[in-house]
Amino acid sequence: MIQSFDPTQLTVGDLQTLLQNAVAPRPIAFASTIDKEGNPNLSPFSFFNVVSSNPPILLFSPARKGENGGLKDTYFNLKEVPEVVINVVHYQMVEQMSLSSVSYAKGVNEFEKAGLTPIPSELVKPFRVKESPVQFECEVQQIIELGEEAGAGNLILCLVKRIHVQTSILDAKGQIDPFLIDLVGRMGGPYYVRTIKEALFEIPKPLGVMAMGIDQLPEHIKHSPYLTGNELARLGGVEALPTPTGKEPKAIDFEEAKKCIEAGNILEAFRYIY
Numbered sequence: 001m002i003q004s005f006d007p008t009q010l011t012v013g014d015l016q017t018l019l020q021n022a023v024a025p026r027p028i029a030f031a032s033t034i035d036k037e038g039n040p041n042l043s044p045f046s047f048f049n050v051v052s053s054n055p056p057i058l059l060f061s062p063a064r065k066g067e068n069g070g071l072k073d074t075y076f077n078l079k080e081v082p083e084v085v086i087n088v089v090h091y092q093m094v095e096q097m098s099l100s101s102v103s104y105a106k107g108v109n110e111f112e113k114a115g116l117t118p119i120p121s122e123l124v125k126p127f128r129v130k131e132s133p134v135q136f137e138c139e140v141q142q143i144i145e146l147g148e149e150a151g152a153g154n155l156i157l158c159l160v161k162r163i164h165v166q167t168s169i170l171d172a173k174g175q176i177d178p179f180l181i182d183l184v185g186r187m188g189g190p191y192y193v194r195t196i197k198e199a200l201f202e203i204p205k206p207l208g209v210m211a212m213g214i215d216q217l218p219e220h221i222k223h224s225p226y227l228t229g230n231e232l233a234r235l236g237g238v239e240a241l242p243t244p245t246g247k248e249p250k251a252i253d254f255e256e257a258k259k260c261i262e263a264g265n266i267l268e269a270f271r272y273i274y
Protein backbone atom coordinates (compact mmCIF):
# COMPACT_ATOMS: atom_id res chain seq x y z
CA MET A 1 0.00 0.00 0.00
CA ILE A 2 1.13 3.52 -0.63
CA GLN A 3 -0.33 6.80 0.57
CA SER A 4 -0.06 9.79 -1.77
CA PHE A 5 -0.20 13.46 -0.86
CA ASP A 6 -1.06 16.61 -2.80
CA PRO A 7 1.31 19.28 -1.41
CA THR A 8 -1.28 21.99 -2.06
CA GLN A 9 -3.70 20.27 0.35
CA LEU A 10 -1.24 20.15 3.29
CA THR A 11 -0.55 22.88 5.84
CA VAL A 12 2.93 24.44 5.59
CA GLY A 13 3.87 22.69 8.83
CA ASP A 14 2.70 19.24 7.72
CA LEU A 15 4.35 19.64 4.32
CA GLN A 16 7.62 20.70 5.92
CA THR A 17 7.48 17.72 8.30
CA LEU A 18 6.82 15.31 5.43
CA LEU A 19 9.64 16.76 3.28
CA GLN A 20 12.16 16.83 6.11
CA ASN A 21 11.40 13.28 7.27
CA ALA A 22 11.77 11.94 3.74
CA VAL A 23 14.72 13.97 2.47
CA ALA A 24 17.23 12.89 5.07
CA PRO A 25 19.83 12.71 6.43
CA ARG A 26 20.80 16.23 5.43
CA PRO A 27 24.25 17.75 6.01
CA ILE A 28 24.35 20.86 8.17
CA ALA A 29 25.88 24.19 7.16
CA PHE A 30 26.84 26.19 10.22
CA ALA A 31 26.74 29.57 8.50
CA SER A 32 28.70 32.49 9.91
CA THR A 33 27.71 35.90 8.54
CA ILE A 34 28.15 39.51 9.56
CA ASP A 35 25.97 42.63 9.18
CA LYS A 36 27.23 45.97 7.87
CA GLU A 37 27.84 47.18 11.46
CA GLY A 38 30.11 44.15 11.96
CA ASN A 39 27.79 42.14 14.26
CA PRO A 40 28.48 38.42 13.76
CA ASN A 41 25.74 35.81 13.34
CA LEU A 42 25.97 32.03 13.43
CA SER A 43 23.08 29.72 12.47
CA PRO A 44 22.64 26.14 11.24
CA PHE A 45 20.94 25.24 7.94
CA SER A 46 20.27 21.70 6.76
CA PHE A 47 18.84 22.77 3.42
CA PHE A 48 22.45 22.51 2.33
CA ASN A 49 24.72 20.72 -0.09
CA VAL A 50 27.66 20.96 -2.48
CA VAL A 51 26.24 21.48 -5.97
CA SER A 52 29.34 22.04 -8.11
CA SER A 53 33.05 21.19 -7.83
CA ASN A 54 34.36 23.38 -10.64
CA PRO A 55 33.55 26.12 -9.81
CA PRO A 56 33.25 24.98 -6.18
CA ILE A 57 29.74 25.98 -5.13
CA LEU A 58 27.88 25.30 -1.88
CA LEU A 59 24.16 25.97 -1.62
CA PHE A 60 22.08 26.58 1.49
CA SER A 61 18.68 28.04 2.14
CA PRO A 62 17.64 30.32 4.99
CA ALA A 63 13.92 29.99 4.34
CA ARG A 64 11.07 32.28 5.31
CA LYS A 65 9.73 31.40 8.75
CA GLY A 66 6.93 28.84 8.76
CA GLU A 67 4.90 30.85 11.33
CA ASN A 68 4.80 34.29 9.70
CA GLY A 69 6.82 34.33 6.48
CA GLY A 70 9.46 36.55 8.08
CA LEU A 71 13.04 36.48 6.82
CA LYS A 72 15.98 35.31 8.92
CA ASP A 73 18.95 37.35 10.13
CA THR A 74 21.35 35.28 8.04
CA TYR A 75 19.44 36.32 4.89
CA PHE A 76 19.49 40.01 5.88
CA ASN A 77 23.21 39.84 6.66
CA LEU A 78 24.00 38.26 3.29
CA LYS A 79 22.12 41.08 1.55
CA GLU A 80 24.31 43.58 3.45
CA VAL A 81 27.63 41.70 3.31
CA PRO A 82 27.56 38.93 0.65
CA GLU A 83 30.13 36.71 2.33
CA VAL A 84 29.74 33.62 4.52
CA VAL A 85 31.85 31.00 6.23
CA ILE A 86 30.20 27.60 6.09
CA ASN A 87 31.47 25.41 8.91
CA VAL A 88 30.66 21.71 8.96
CA VAL A 89 29.15 20.26 12.14
CA HIS A 90 30.63 17.27 13.92
CA TYR A 91 29.28 15.38 16.92
CA GLN A 92 31.44 17.22 19.46
CA MET A 93 29.58 20.49 18.77
CA VAL A 94 26.08 19.28 17.94
CA GLU A 95 24.41 20.61 21.10
CA GLN A 96 26.08 24.00 20.71
CA MET A 97 24.92 24.11 17.09
CA SER A 98 21.36 23.35 18.18
CA LEU A 99 21.51 26.05 20.87
CA SER A 100 22.60 28.62 18.30
CA SER A 101 19.44 28.00 16.24
CA VAL A 102 17.26 29.75 18.82
CA SER A 103 15.61 32.79 17.23
CA TYR A 104 17.69 35.48 18.94
CA ALA A 105 17.13 39.15 18.05
CA LYS A 106 19.14 40.56 15.13
CA GLY A 107 22.57 41.63 16.33
CA VAL A 108 22.78 38.95 19.05
CA ASN A 109 26.08 37.09 18.75
CA GLU A 110 25.36 33.34 18.59
CA PHE A 111 29.08 32.57 18.96
CA GLU A 112 28.70 33.86 22.53
CA LYS A 113 25.31 32.21 23.12
CA ALA A 114 26.64 28.83 21.98
CA GLY A 115 30.08 29.17 23.55
CA LEU A 116 31.94 28.71 20.27
CA THR A 117 35.18 30.44 19.30
CA PRO A 118 35.21 32.98 16.45
CA ILE A 119 38.51 33.15 14.57
CA PRO A 120 39.32 35.55 11.71
CA SER A 121 38.99 34.40 8.13
CA GLU A 122 41.69 35.00 5.54
CA LEU A 123 39.60 36.34 2.65
CA VAL A 124 36.14 37.24 3.97
CA LYS A 125 34.77 39.29 6.86
CA PRO A 126 32.65 36.70 8.72
CA PHE A 127 34.44 34.63 11.36
CA ARG A 128 35.23 30.95 11.19
CA VAL A 129 34.16 28.54 13.94
CA LYS A 130 37.41 27.32 15.46
CA GLU A 131 35.85 24.07 16.72
CA SER A 132 34.56 23.03 13.28
CA PRO A 133 36.73 20.44 11.49
CA VAL A 134 36.19 22.02 8.03
CA GLN A 135 35.53 25.70 7.33
CA PHE A 136 34.71 27.11 3.88
CA GLU A 137 35.29 30.80 3.26
CA CYS A 138 32.79 31.81 0.58
CA GLU A 139 31.63 34.73 -1.52
CA VAL A 140 27.91 34.82 -2.25
CA GLN A 141 27.47 34.54 -6.02
CA GLN A 142 23.73 34.67 -6.29
CA ILE A 143 20.60 34.68 -4.14
CA ILE A 144 17.53 33.04 -5.63
CA GLU A 145 14.29 33.83 -3.80
CA LEU A 146 11.68 31.12 -4.20
CA GLY A 147 8.61 33.01 -2.98
CA GLU A 148 7.06 35.27 -0.40
CA GLU A 149 4.89 32.75 1.42
CA ALA A 150 5.77 31.20 4.78
CA GLY A 151 8.33 28.44 4.26
CA ALA A 152 9.65 29.76 0.92
CA GLY A 153 13.35 29.09 0.48
CA ASN A 154 16.08 31.55 -0.41
CA LEU A 155 18.89 29.79 -2.24
CA ILE A 156 22.31 31.14 -1.40
CA LEU A 157 24.88 30.09 -4.00
CA CYS A 158 28.29 30.34 -2.36
CA LEU A 159 31.58 30.30 -4.25
CA VAL A 160 34.26 28.65 -2.10
CA LYS A 161 37.41 30.79 -1.90
CA ARG A 162 39.36 28.99 0.84
CA ILE A 163 39.00 25.65 2.65
CA HIS A 164 40.44 25.05 6.13
CA VAL A 165 40.66 21.47 7.40
CA GLN A 166 41.78 20.29 10.85
CA THR A 167 44.71 17.96 10.23
CA SER A 168 43.45 15.56 12.94
CA ILE A 169 40.75 14.32 10.50
CA LEU A 170 43.14 13.60 7.61
CA ASP A 171 44.29 10.12 6.60
CA ALA A 172 47.81 9.14 5.45
CA LYS A 173 47.05 10.35 1.91
CA GLY A 174 45.99 13.77 3.18
CA GLN A 175 42.30 13.12 2.41
CA ILE A 176 39.49 13.64 4.90
CA ASP A 177 38.94 10.31 6.64
CA PRO A 178 35.22 9.43 6.89
CA PHE A 179 35.98 7.52 10.11
CA LEU A 180 37.55 10.55 11.77
CA ILE A 181 35.36 13.48 10.75
CA ASP A 182 32.38 12.33 12.89
CA LEU A 183 29.83 14.45 11.03
CA VAL A 184 26.21 14.75 12.06
CA GLY A 185 23.20 15.01 9.76
CA ARG A 186 19.66 16.19 10.30
CA MET A 187 16.69 13.84 10.05
CA GLY A 188 13.05 14.88 10.51
CA GLY A 189 11.80 16.43 13.78
CA PRO A 190 14.34 16.32 16.61
CA TYR A 191 16.40 13.47 15.12
CA TYR A 192 20.00 13.50 13.97
CA VAL A 193 22.41 10.89 12.63
CA ARG A 194 26.09 10.50 13.45
CA THR A 195 28.65 8.99 11.05
CA ILE A 196 30.09 6.52 13.53
CA LYS A 197 32.10 3.50 12.33
CA GLU A 198 29.09 1.15 12.60
CA ALA A 199 27.05 3.41 10.33
CA LEU A 200 29.58 3.50 7.49
CA PHE A 201 29.79 0.89 4.75
CA GLU A 202 31.51 0.64 1.40
CA ILE A 203 30.04 -0.08 -2.00
CA PRO A 204 32.79 -1.17 -4.36
CA LYS A 205 32.00 0.77 -7.53
CA PRO A 206 32.38 -1.05 -10.84
CA LEU A 207 34.86 1.65 -11.85
CA GLY A 208 36.22 1.44 -15.37
CA VAL A 209 33.81 -1.39 -16.05
CA MET A 210 30.74 -1.12 -18.25
CA ALA A 211 28.47 -3.02 -15.87
CA MET A 212 26.10 -5.30 -17.80
CA GLY A 213 23.07 -4.49 -15.60
CA ILE A 214 20.43 -6.63 -13.89
CA ASP A 215 18.48 -6.90 -17.16
CA GLN A 216 21.27 -9.06 -18.63
CA LEU A 217 21.09 -11.68 -15.86
CA PRO A 218 19.56 -15.06 -16.81
CA GLU A 219 15.84 -15.31 -15.99
CA HIS A 220 16.24 -17.85 -13.15
CA ILE A 221 18.63 -15.44 -11.39
CA LYS A 222 16.83 -12.21 -12.18
CA HIS A 223 13.52 -13.58 -10.86
CA SER A 224 14.94 -15.63 -8.02
CA PRO A 225 12.93 -15.18 -4.81
CA TYR A 226 16.16 -15.77 -2.86
CA LEU A 227 18.12 -12.76 -4.06
CA THR A 228 17.50 -9.18 -2.92
CA GLY A 229 17.71 -6.11 -5.15
CA ASN A 230 21.11 -5.29 -3.62
CA GLU A 231 22.42 -8.78 -4.40
CA LEU A 232 21.12 -8.65 -7.98
CA ALA A 233 22.84 -5.27 -8.41
CA ARG A 234 26.16 -6.81 -7.30
CA LEU A 235 25.71 -9.58 -9.90
CA GLY A 236 24.66 -7.09 -12.57
CA GLY A 237 27.77 -5.05 -11.77
CA VAL A 238 30.07 -7.39 -13.71
CA GLU A 239 31.01 -6.55 -17.29
CA ALA A 240 29.69 -9.78 -18.81
CA LEU A 241 28.29 -13.13 -17.73
CA PRO A 242 31.00 -15.70 -16.99
CA THR A 243 31.09 -18.98 -18.94
CA PRO A 244 28.20 -21.14 -17.65
CA THR A 245 29.17 -24.11 -15.49
CA GLY A 246 26.47 -26.25 -17.09
CA LYS A 247 24.90 -26.90 -13.68
CA GLU A 248 21.76 -29.01 -13.42
CA PRO A 249 18.90 -26.82 -12.10
CA LYS A 250 18.77 -28.93 -8.92
CA ALA A 251 22.46 -28.24 -8.23
CA ILE A 252 21.89 -24.49 -8.19
CA ASP A 253 22.66 -23.16 -4.74
CA PHE A 254 21.44 -19.65 -4.01
CA GLU A 255 22.46 -19.81 -0.35
CA GLU A 256 26.13 -20.32 -1.25
CA ALA A 257 25.87 -17.61 -3.91
CA LYS A 258 24.52 -15.17 -1.31
CA LYS A 259 27.51 -15.89 0.95
CA CYS A 260 29.91 -15.19 -1.93
CA ILE A 261 28.14 -11.94 -2.80
CA GLU A 262 28.33 -10.89 0.85
CA ALA A 263 32.07 -11.63 0.81
CA GLY A 264 32.51 -9.67 -2.44
CA ASN A 265 33.35 -12.75 -4.57
CA ILE A 266 30.97 -12.09 -7.41
CA LEU A 267 32.45 -14.42 -10.02
CA GLU A 268 32.51 -17.18 -7.42
CA ALA A 269 28.82 -16.47 -6.70
CA PHE A 270 27.97 -17.09 -10.37
CA ARG A 271 29.57 -20.55 -10.17
CA TYR A 272 26.83 -21.66 -7.73
CA ILE A 273 23.92 -20.41 -9.80
CA TYR A 274 24.98 -20.24 -13.45
Ligand SMILES: Cc1cc2nc3c(=O)[nH]c(=O)nc-3n(C[C@H](O)[C@H](O)[C@H](O)COP(=O)(O)O)c2cc1C
Binds near residue numbers: 071075097098101186
Ligand atom coordinates in the same frame (compact mmCIF):
# COMPACT_ATOMS: atom_id res chain seq x y z
C1 LIG B 1 20.04 21.40 12.49
C2 LIG B 1 19.22 22.57 12.06
C3 LIG B 1 19.00 22.80 10.71
C4 LIG B 1 18.27 23.90 10.29
N1 LIG B 1 18.10 24.10 8.95
C5 LIG B 1 17.44 25.19 8.51
C6 LIG B 1 17.35 25.46 7.11
O1 LIG B 1 17.86 24.73 6.27
N2 LIG B 1 16.68 26.59 6.73
C7 LIG B 1 16.15 27.44 7.63
O2 LIG B 1 15.59 28.45 7.22
N3 LIG B 1 16.23 27.22 8.96
C8 LIG B 1 16.88 26.13 9.41
N4 LIG B 1 17.01 25.91 10.76
C9 LIG B 1 16.50 26.92 11.69
C10 LIG B 1 17.45 28.09 11.78
O3 LIG B 1 18.73 27.67 12.24
C11 LIG B 1 16.88 29.11 12.77
O4 LIG B 1 15.70 29.65 12.21
C12 LIG B 1 17.85 30.21 13.16
O5 LIG B 1 17.32 30.85 14.25
C13 LIG B 1 18.02 31.22 12.06
O6 LIG B 1 18.88 32.19 12.57
P1 LIG B 1 19.03 33.64 12.03
O7 LIG B 1 17.67 34.32 12.10
O8 LIG B 1 20.04 34.23 12.96
O9 LIG B 1 19.51 33.55 10.61
C14 LIG B 1 17.71 24.80 11.23
C15 LIG B 1 17.91 24.56 12.60
C16 LIG B 1 18.66 23.46 13.02
C17 LIG B 1 18.86 23.22 14.47
